[in-house]
Each structure stands twice: as structure tokens, then as C-alpha cells.
Amino acid sequence: MTLPSIIRASPKDAPLNDGVAEPSFFGDLNLDQVVKAVTAGKEEYNLTPYFYQPLHDVDAIAYRHEVWRDLKNNMLSIHVRAFAARMHSVRQHLEQASKLHYQLQKESWFLDEAEIYCAAVSTFVRDLDTVELKSRGFSAFHEYLTKYVESDRFAALTAETKKLRADLGTVKYAILATDGGFTVRRYEGESNYSTEVERTFEKFKQGAVKSYEARFSDLAGMNHIEEKVLEFVGRLYPDIFRTLAEYCVKHAGFLDEAIVAFDRDIQFYVAYQDYISGFKRAGLNFSYPIMSGDDKEERSEDSFDLALAGKLAINKSRIVCNDFHLASDERILVVSGPNQGGKTTFARTFGQLHYLASIGCPVPGSEAKLFLFDQLFTHFEKEEDITTLRGKLEDDLVRIHDILARATSNSIIIMNEIFTSTTLNDAIFLGKNVIKRISDRDALCLCVTFIDELASLDKKTVSMVSTIVPDNPAERTFKIVRKPADGLSYALSIAEKYKLTYERLKERLNS
């Protein structure tokens, strides 16, 4: 029987590689922030590798979408979380048992671990029976789990665990502690002396008084006196403790590989689901993108920068959503307009959208149809880097050349403010040439630039512009709209505000 996987559509697909490095564009797109936020608090699962490996097969993405859709069922989501909580406890017990040195203690922790594991598995399979599972991933796992629970091995583990637990519950002993030592024997029904004393003083009871109860540190380990007591208890109940020892040997390594794998894999979904649920409550939309490996027509509605949304959520500010589309031959979005108008954010949104789609996640926005890229490249200007102009320009060109050497017609290239470190004429020249090459390659591209000329280079380019509030140019809408680049409107508005437009200047000069 092949082991099921909740993240891989087919055993032929590349397995998760825990050693994979963070993709180079993560910093530019602020995806590093997103992944950090998504995986926060789930460090035990080491989820970052899941976010570093894009899929290159539309069906592999569909496989994950199916799992997401199943998880939208609140009951399933609750069951998965309950299972995760129990498995977390199993791991904690395993870890604790390994830290302890006294055998009788280790054995007790092992028994607890097995008990919780049995409960986790049998509860989860019962829970899965009650929900409708449509995804291939969940269905296969459910089937696997059902068979596993019915296996003799699991039945034996469950039964023996239960019996031992009950037997240990019958152990009741008494310690007579004197100044120089102690004696341990079975408890013989002696009366509770504390309650007797309490009764005697009952008549004085007034209102509430403070507690004198001491708190004792409850470390998992034992000191040698406690160990000695336990050793004596073991001798008072030899049968129970012999059975426990045999049980531990017999069931060592009882954890099932596929169940353990599921427990980790499913957290990829749970973590992301948790993260985006906050934004959903705030009224933001997420959708399952329609993916294609050959159709380069794209459409995205109400999308937003997930990293920025995370920051704004802290300040309770609203995030601005934007749309874009690429029809027929259109391949290149050229974004221009006023600074601080949301152009870089838009570029990041574009990149995040494609990347998140490529790992099979729901993406920001109410609707999306996206192209499944083979490679994603970013080139973001670092403003503070302006040291020697020539060195910087050269560096820019080298990097862009490098990108163009590797990019295919199925790649996505995102460029933010290129060639700012040279003369306008140089920039126009270089920009036109680079865009022409990308256009010839037929790759998808988003280019943020101050060079209006690039926006209308050929039929593959689409011009988008960041907008302002007409009456108050200082206020940004952060809306990026599809319209011809007209670098002047913003400047005119500012001029109006300072009464420096032609009309105003005429009036002022006349007076």
C-alpha cells in the first residue's frame, strides 16, 4: 500500500525538501514577512520549506485546492485541529520521556504517549467518517486511517494501553514519613485526618480567609526519595509494573509514518488558513485562482499586498485593493504615476499573487485567473545604493542581463524602478531595449517606472497609473488603474494647490 500524502498529488511529484533555501525574490516581494507571519507559533512543524517549493503542474495545484475546499467545512477544520492538538501532546510526551532517566518514570510517560496517540487516531477516524470528503488528499488519508485503525497492531496497542491505565489507577499506597526515613506500604483505609481537624474547628468559621496551602513545584523528574518511594510501590504491585515494562518493549516505535507525515503536512494548510481568516473577517477576499500553464490571459480582482495587510491590520487601517488584467497579446504591465502612490505595493501584490498561487494557496482577491510560471524573477531598486553612478548602472544591467538569460517565455519578471541612476535619455533608451527583449521573449512582466514612454511601447504593454485625489494631491488613493500614462496630472494638481498654474499665475501676476 502506498502511503498517502495530503500535499502531493502523486508519488512521482518531488517530495518536500527540508533543505531548500528561501527563493531569492522573497525579500523583494515581502514574502519573507508573509511566511514568517503564517508560520509564527508553529515552529515545531518547520513549515517554511512548504512555502519555498512552487509547483509546476496545474493538477498538483488543483490537488491542494481540493484539500482547501474540504477544509472550508468548519467541522473538518475543527477535527483536524483537535487531532493536531493530541499529536502535539504525543510529541511532548516523547520528548519528556527521553529527558527522564528513571525507568519507571519513562515507562509511565510512554504509556501516556500511547494513550493519547490511540485517542488521537481513533477519534480522528471517527470524526472523518462524519464529514464529507471530496478531495483526493483527504479521501486517501481517510481510507488509509480506516485500515490502520482496524489493524491488529493498533487494536492490541489500544487494548493493552487501556488495561494498564486501569490497573495503575488501582494503585494506592501509604507513606509513613519519620525524621530519619520512611516506610511504604499499601493504603489500608485509614481516615482523612485533615477533614477531622477541619470539622473540629468548624464552629469558628467566619468569612473567607487567606489560604495557607503551599504550592509545590511540579517538575516532571523525581528526586531520589521519590524514586525510592516509587521503587517500593513497584514492589508492592509487582504484576502491574512487570506488565508495564513488557508493554513498553513490545510497542516501542508505535508511531505510524504516514500519520506522522499527515500531522505535519496538514499544518501547511492550517497555518495559512488561520492567517488569512483574520483578513477575511476584516472583509478582505481570497479566492482559488484558475491556473493555466499555457494561457497567458490573466485577471485579478480586489487583490492586495498580504504583507502590507498584515502590517495595517495591527494599526486597524484599511488596505486598498486593486485589479488588473492581461487580455489576448498583452504581457507587460507598465506602472507609472506619483510616488508613494502604491506602485511598489502593486508590484509586490502582482508577485505575491503568482507565487502564492504556485504553491497551491488561496490568493488575495475576489477572483483570479493566473498563469503558472516556470520561474519568477525580481529586480527591485535599492534607493540607498546610489554610490558610484556608473557602478550602479552597470550592476543593474548585469543583473537584468542575467535574468533575461535565464527567463523563458513561461517566466515572470518584476522590475521596480530600474535605471533611475542614469540620465533620462539613457534610461529611456535602456528601458525600451529591455522591455523589447522581454516582449520578444513573450514572458509576463510588471515594470514600475517613471519613464512614460515604456507604457506604450508595443501592443504587449499595458499602461497602469497610480492615482491621486484631484482636490488634494497630497492624499493618495493607492489605486492603480489602467489608463495612459500622463505624468503631468499630478504635477498640475500640486501646482494648483500652490497657485502656480498658468491661470493662477496670470491672475496673481495681473493683480
Added chain:
Amino acid sequence: MKAHLMFRDGDFDPEKKLPPNEPLLTQDLELNTLFAAMAAGDKFLFEIAKRAAFSSMQDLDAIRYRQDILRDCIKNADVVRSMYAIAVESIEQERRHYLGLFSQSPSLVLHRSVNVVEMFIVTLGKLREVADAHAAEFQSEGFVTLFAMLKRELTDEYFALLRTHLKRMKFRGGVLISAELGKGNKGIKYILRRSDGDDDGWLTRLFAGRPRGYSFRLHPRDENGARALGELRDRGLNLIANALGQSTDHILSFFHMLRTELAFYVGCLNLHGELLARGEPICFPEPVALGERKHSFRGLYDVCLALTLTHHVVGNDVAAEGKDLTIITGANQGGKSTFLRSVGLAQLMMQCGMFVGAESFSADVCAGIFTHYKREEDSSMKSGKLDEELARMSTIIDELSPNAMMLFNESFAATNEREGSEIARQIVRALLEKHIKVFFVTHFYDFANSFWEKGMENAMFLRAERQSDGERTFRLIVGRPLETSYGQDLYDRIFGVPTSPTRPQALSPIA
């Protein structure tokens, strides 16, 4: 065990929040003079006198319950003072058994508690002896109940039982603790057990060969072992140490309660002694039900004034039924303020169960006493002063409920007579409609006369009396408001100018 000397079936709570009008009432009625006389230099008595004064009762039975107890106290002052001394002694001795803040191990708590209870047994015994010797001399329900309770609860047999437990709790034969197995096979549910009958019976049986057990002796130099064994003991002793620790606190709070409740009566005894020494009369007032209107007294004087003077004070006589409003006008320094204070004081003292400074006194109980006095101190800005007065009034209005008693002393005099009168008129009219009982000392003729002219059935007018030679008697008479106060007399006296012609006076006999 309860003292119940303040309430028939409740405890007196000295921690109860003082009412919001406490500071004003204390100032306006000069209550600190009263409390100081009750305290006779004892801070605690002062505090309790104050607390009792401000926890006023409206239930006639409850008032009479205290009056009866106070009569017993006056008759048996020495016995009452000796009981108070026993309570104080118990509390002070307990304080000497110091328990470190950071060393509250169950063993230490238990050790201290055993010592404290041994001490309490002695003082409780003394209390029993008082009950045995003097119970017959008391008639009030409160004391009869208290003595009966002491005799019933604190029998010789009970003291013997306590001593047995105290001896047993020294655990000379070791501490017997039962336990069960918890997480990691560590002991849980540590319960102190009593071996049957004598302290070392179990050990004896153990040495006799049964029941089966295993013993361990500590190496003399095993300090960690000794500490661990001590902790094990402490786990066993935790509940009993808590129970006994709390029991000592309960006994202590019984003594606290006894002391607190007796403190009120001891305070009354002190005051009684002071007034007796000055030859001033006292009487137990006859409270009339809430909502009725009665104010009948003979020789009512201001107790606080009496306490500060060496000569005899002038008392007033009034017989008023069905009066909601009393307006007091007349000569300056003619005893108006003193009268107003004597009314307030008598009301306050009556409603906490005390005697009052009068030959006879009967009045309806009120739902709180409120004072609004002219403030002399801030004379700078007139408008600011009226602001302050009205703000203060507004605060009082929030606190008032029907059948409250409102004492005004020259209120709203921060403005001119016309405005002040109008403000006062509107406020008083509203208060009367809300069934608030009003006493108003004023020199506003406009205000006083306007009510006189209405011919209200439920209004009474008192006037500071003056004889035809201009001398003040400090005695009030019933009479219509006169147009001029006698400031001129004062002027005349101080400046030594001949007396101006006397104005006609409208005198009428006491109603």
C-alpha cells in the same frame, strides 16, 4: 461563632465603604469631636465610632436591639470592658507568633498554628468564665444570646478535644500519607491519614510483621534526601496546615469581631462618662418609622458643643408632627447653627443605636443625613463660590432618596438675596416634592417669608430668640421670619454704639 452585638443576625463590617457624604457630614456636624470623646485617645475606638455612625439603621427593631445592649453596657460597664480586654489580648498575642512571609512551608504553618491555638484556648477559656460568672446580670437579647453561645460552644469537653488534636498534630510517631500514581508515576492526591487510635499504633503493628511494607533510612549526611523527605512530609501536611492555619484565622476574626462590636459600646460608655461628668442629660430616643414626620424633643442640645464647653449648654424644645420643612431664621449668633447641628447629631446617634443629648427625643428615621453648609473659607471670587456651592449641591442631589434629611446652613448666600432666595426656593420646592425632610437655616428674608406666606401645613418656622434688651438666649422659638437679622446688635456691641430701636416681633407659643 458570632458576636452579633451590632445586628441581631449579621456581622458588623468595619471595612464597609463610607458613604459619599461622610467628609461633609463630619465637617458640618463636627463629628470628630464626638468620635474623639468616644475614643478617649484610642485610635481603634475612634475608627469604630466613626464606622458605626456612618452605618445608620432605618429599622426600628434594629435600633432598639442596640439600645437594649447599650443599656446593659451602662449597667455592667466593668464586665463589658473586661470582655473587650480579653479580645484585645487575644489579638495582640496572636500577632506575636510571627510567621515569615517567605517561609510558609506546611510544617512551619502547622507548628505556628498549634502554638496559636494553644494560646487561644486560654483566652477563649477566660471568655467562658465571664459568661459563667456574669450572664445573669444581662437582660438584652444580644448579650443573652452571646453568653448562651459561649457556654454552648466552649464546653470543657470541647477544650479537651482541642488539646488532644493539638498533641496529635505534633506527629511524634511520623506522618502517615496516602497517595496514588499520577503523571509520570509521580505521587498525587497526598492525603494525611490517621492511624487508628494512638499515635504509634501503626508502627507497632509494622514491627509486629504486618502489614507488608518497605522501609528506607536516610544516610545522616544525605542533606538532599532530608530536604526531599521534608517536602514529601509537607505535601502530606499541606491540607491540615491550611485547615489549622485558616482555623486560627477564623478564631482570630471572631476576636476581631468581638473587639470591633464591643468597641462601639465601649465608645458609648466613654461618651456617657463625659456627658455625665458635665451634668448633661442623655436619653434613649424613640425612633418613629421611616416616612412619618415627627420631631419632638425637650432639652435637645448639641453634644459636640457640650463636649467643648465647660459651662452648661442651652437645650431646645420642639413638638412637631407632620412637618417636612423647618426654616430657622433670626439673630446672628443666636444658636441657629448649634440647633441645626443638634438636630443632625441626634438623628445620626439615634440611627446607630446610641443615646442622644436631650431630656427626651423622638423623631422619624431618615434615609440618610445630608448637609449643605455655607463655606466660609473661599471668599475670593463670588461667582466661583456660587459655582462651588451649586456643584456641591448637584453632587448631593445624586445621592438623595425619599425621606432623606437635608440640612442647609446659610446656603446659596454667595450671591445676593434675591437670586439666592430664588435658587433656594426652587431647590427646596423640588426636595419637598421628593419627600425629603428639610431644615434650612437662613438669613434670606425673601426666601423664608415666601414659604411663610404660603401657609403650608407641613412647614415650621423657628427663630433665634432675643429678649427686648437685645440679649440672646440661644434658645429658639416658633415664630415668623423677621425682615432683619440682628447683625446690627452685634455691630452695636462690638463698636459700643447705643442700641437702635427694637423692631416689632411676631411671637407665637411653641407649636
